[in-house]
Amino acid sequence: MVIADYLLAGLVAMLTGLDRVALVQVMISRPLVAAPLTGLVLGNPLLGLEVGMLLELLWLGRLPVGAAIPPDDTQVAVGATVLAFSMGQMLGLGGMPMVILAVLVAIPLGKFGQIFDRLARNVNDRLAVAGLKALGSGNTNGLERRHLMGLISFAVSSLATACVIVLIGSVVLFYTAPQLIGAVRDTGLSLQYSLIIVGAASLLGTINVNRSISLFCAAFSGTLLVLWMR
């Protein structure tokens, strides 16, 4: 991976990070989109799709309601894609096991996203005060400028999170991936599917619908029976 690749990945980290709260919110921040997008700029969108698939459901049930800040699954997706790509190349390890290891290393580091996001919003507190002061002196353009400057806080916070995930993740993977890759390969599909299933279960547990368990059981049993009898 060359410097230009890291810069492009950083750009994706900022764009997708902004989409979480500050800009547009068309959901390019979801792991299912952010990871393939990162993979695309690195020249391997399928690798990104695999990362996105593993991460999409994990925190989908955590709603960005009011002042609540969910873990930064966007930067986890971007960071894990960069890690799987760069460390896979560096260590000569590839395929799904490397993707799984990158995702497993990146997931806990998503907590940094919450810290940086909180800092960005604190910076915006000051911008809001300055914006109101500008408005008080009749300067509406000044308020507009302060409002838009909030984008910088969110973009920097996203980039910082992605950098921390890639930096710490690279060190961790450098020392652990060669030892763990065999065990991950031995688990076959179990480990890969377990991540999606934990996400599905978490979503099911937070969905708040009266008949959710019966609907889930009926859909699960019906589908499995149809697949089995095919």
Add this chain to the structure above:
Amino acid sequence: MKSPRLSWLTFLSVYFRSFLFQASWNFENLQNLGFFYLVLPGLRSIYGDELSTDVQQRQVTYFNTHPYFAPLIAGTILRMEERLHAGEDVAVDPDAYKKMVMAPFAAMGDALFWGGVRPLAALIGLLLASQGSLWAPVVFLILFNLPHLFFRGAGLVLGYVQELRAIETIHKCRLPDLAIRLKESTTILIGVLCAYLSFKGCEHQDISGVWGFVLLPIVLLFAWLSHKGVTSLFLVLLTTSSLLLLALLF
């Protein structure tokens, strides 16, 4: 009733500004600057560049709602401001109206878009992704954004044209019921996805697909743990460490 004064250009400007509505989200007053930024083209069109202190102050108070509902509120507020500028009476003060509707609309938007449309679109995308299709993100984006972008635009026009009656129209749309239907559909798709993965796992292990039912109580247990407040991170660490340990030992 006085004929509408705002031009389509102003409407378009407010619509596009709604995409930057949360740019300065802050803990102190949440979306207050964002709301002022959103309605500013309309206010300038009504009052000109010199806004009175009264107008300024009532549009920068504490504000927090779902971002996709903000254009709906902005539309109503702009129509009210027009009426106030023309010396007409308004049933509710604009600031009081904002305070009255922001929380119910926030709850509706959270349930409909974050809790309903988004998980459903993600599940459909995920089912495609599990086949290795790169169309998965595209399909997800289309499924989510068709209602999203329509709602922003329609909300702005509805709020402006219907003013306070927009609340009644939204009420008639029964959005909370729609959110529940979407959540039920999501639950069904979670069942389909888990069953599919379970069956693929059995196929990979060369065992009968009926063994896939073993996964059912495991998912239910994890769902219960999640409902009780156990974090996804803990569940991931628990599952992966158990599987890796088993692989290392045997």
